Amino acid sequence: MPPTPPTPPTPPTPQETIDVLVVDDDFMVARVHRTFVERVPPFRVVGTAGTGEEAIRAVGELHPDLVLLDLYLPDLFGLDVIPRLRTAGHDCDVMVISAAREADTVRGAVRQGVVDYLLKPFDQEDLQPRLERYAARRGRLLATVVRGQADIDRALSAGPAPSTLPKGLSVETADLVERALRETSGTLSATECAAATGISRVSARRYLEHLHGTGAAAVTLRYGAAGRPERRYGWRR
Structure with a gap:
């Protein structure tokens, strides 16, 4: 019998694109944040919005995976946008990007289930690791098969232990x-x-x-x- 030919390797699955909506009432700031996001694969900005109402409409039309949400919007406080998205049936994740430092606001954002909270002003080095952590956790959640508590713990973990030094650091x-x-x-x-x-x-x-x-x-x-x-x-x- 002729030898069985080897099974060709399975091609790697392309990394799933994560669609982002940027919400900020300052269009220049929104443009900068868009640039920051699009430098981090696999993120892709699918749109921007300048008001709370625009954000709600845009989520319904564009179906983003993640919303970068400013809180000081001209028509609605940003945290009031989130329950309206949930009432409308949208399950997108929300990352707050705001100058709001009040403890009550931060606690309110946590209660609303935001995935992160980043204070303005920030630059690429501040946003990128937060996006990367979000992408890693999202990937774990999408790939999780739950056989027991250990699988749930791995899916919900934030990543490697903070004490672990990156390669090259002593x-x-x-x-x-x-x-x-x-x-x-x-x-x-x-x-x-x-x-x-x-x-x-x-x-x-x-x-x-x-x-x-x-x-x-x-x-x-x-x-x-x-x-x-x-x-x-x-x-x-």
């Missing part, structure tokens, strides 16, 4: 950067952190971004006369 240097942040009375830029620890600015930025990603460090933006804003890092006390 525990010793991470401790140095953490100590520099803890000991400063205010905030540090990557350049200032590099000078304080004796490592390069690029390395300092990587460690600072890791601490920010785990929630140990907060980021603020300092705007100058021209150019990109400076990212400044502070320890969350």
Whole structure:
């Protein structure tokens, strides 16, 4: 008998596109946020809206998977948009992007089931890891086959343990950067952190971004006369 030919490998399944609606009353800000989103695969912006009513109509027409929702809209408070979407039968996820810092507002957003809450102003480095975490969790939920509690726990997990360092980062240097942040009375830029620890600015930025990603460090933006804003890092006390 002739040998059985090998089974050809199964081609990889293309990554599912995640459709996004950007909601912001400032069209220039919406354009910037659209650019940020479309730099992160597999996200695709399918539309923008400038008011709460426009957002509700757009969700009905475009059926996005995720809505980036500003809260200070000219006709409706953003959190009032979410129950109207649910009443209309839309099951899209919502990520709040707003300057609203009030504790009651944040608690209200959590009660409404938002997947994340990002304070303005922010830049690409702030939004990208949140989108990536959302995409990973969405993928786990879509692929989950529940045989027991362990499967549910894996599907709902936020990802790897915060203490796990990315490839190329060392525990010793991470401790140095953490100590520099803890000991400063205010905030540090990557350049200032590099000078304080004796490592390069690029390395300092990587460690600072890791601490920010785990929630140990907060980021603020300092705007100058021209150019990109400076990212400044502070320890969350």
